[in-house]
Amino acid sequence: MARRVLAIRGLLPPFDLDALAAEYGDLDYLNLPYGVDGITIGIGGEQRPQILVNSAAAPTRRKFTLAHEIGHIVIPWHTGTIVSHLDPGHADAAYAQMEAEANRFAAELLMPSDWLALQFERAGSVEKYFRTVHATAGTSQEATFYKLFKSLPSPVICLQVDNSSRLLKAKRSPTAPYYQPEEGALIDPAYFAANNRYETFEIDGQCYVSWTFIGRDIAEIDSRPWREIYGTILDDTGMRANLQSINAVLAGAFNKSRALSEQDICGAIYRAFDNYQQYGQVVNHPLFEQYVIKRVKELKQRR
Structure with missing residues (x-):
């Protein structure tokens, strides 16, 4: 409305x-x-x-x-x-x-959602995004923090922390990895190991940390269809019994990120598999990238 x-x-x-x-x-x-x-x-x-x-x-x-x-x-x-x-x-x-x-x-x-997404793309950093929206919309810092990431397509986690880096409030965009530490928990900048841009900044005396998660650029170099590649991966790793569940993890990550670029969707899929250590052999297989990019292209074409 x-x-x-x-x-x-x-x-x-x-x-x-x-x-x-x-x-x-x-x-x-x-x-x-x-x-x-x-x-x-x-x-x-x-x-x-x-x-x-x-x-x-x-x-x-x-x-x-x-x-x-x-x-x-x-x-x-x-x-x-x-x-x-x-x-x-x-x-x-x-x-x-x-x-x-x-x-x-x-x-x-x-703070319209589509306008926020455009401001984020233009800003180049979470800090600049926060400052721009706060100043332009004329909303309070608390209301701005509440809305900034609620519908943002890009995967971002932003935390308000005290001077000892302990959590006060946490916000995340829908496509960001799930991360909800308890209030007062000490925040570790290295909690997310790779494929992210970490920031610390202060606005009007309030301290924030953020992670912006970066996509994964994969070149499609294997001419075989994804099902054949996937079968090879499962046979090599002895994970044939997990065929449907692995496919479901990929499809779930795709659905959450389907509005993003191909590169960002691939990054989201890899982050989703971070929560499934039992599939580590599959993710580390040299053909897994080809399985991912081919599935993404097919699913985007269907959409």
Whole structure:
């Protein structure tokens, strides 16, 4: 819904959020009591809704609140008068769900997923990506960190750490390897051995580390079909009984990364097999690269 709002008006960050809100309701900034972030009155009624935003909040919170209130108006099953708390705490389930939906709408409105992917490609580093989005979208550092990697096609893991390199918060993109250390765990820069770009950086006094995982460039040099190559690998390693399960690991990694380049998909497949040490002989076989690239090409052609 947020993407549709932006597409209809041809908007990309940064844009005038107050002007956009004025298309949906009458906007006013007031000092609201009881920790209320915003109130939208008359959603779905005959009159234009009234949008009230807490003027005492920090500028980044006011901006997110306003996007959140637009979400309440746009999301069709949000009706009536809604008193908004960006952090609803122990509210009842129905209210908490509405607030979560409006928060997701606000994050996508201010930091659209397709726009984020483009910023990442242009940035060349996680630090520059973070700084660019934070400055351009005008969102808080916390909201930016939450959204940066949520739908990012590229495989990235980013951790917020303290001055002793102990974990505070962890975020990863959908195609990144699974890695979820416990809060307070000491972070090891060498946890991922190869095929990644490691960064450390600081933004506004907060420390971060990140891994950006690099693709694997494989030249197709064997003329045989992949099934024949795969059969040779299985016979040489004595792993014929694992034919289907190995194929399933590759197919699963492909499906998670299918929107990426051929090179990045190959890298994702190799990372997937890092979790299956029992298939080490197969992965280390000299023909495994040819099996991977031929399977990737076939699966991409099907798609």
